Amino acid sequence: MTHYHYLTIEQRERLQAILQARLGEVGEALARLHTPDYGVCARCGADIPYVRLEADPLRRRCPACENAG
Secondary structure (H helix, E strand, C coil): CCCHHHHHHHHHHHHHHHHHHHHHHHHHHHHHHHCCCCEEEECCCEECCCCHHHEEECCCHHHHHHHHH
């Protein structure tokens, strides 16, 4: 199997920035995990369903607010 290393330096830098941003989001979610506001919608204050948090623990909005834009 041949592997092609086709990413440019700029593409690698962009991906690095995206990954670092996600790492920051994970750190923030971990910090919130044991606080009262984790699992509470940042927009309307409703509870975010556990199944939604289990699928994506970084979520900060309930389904209604996420769909509202």
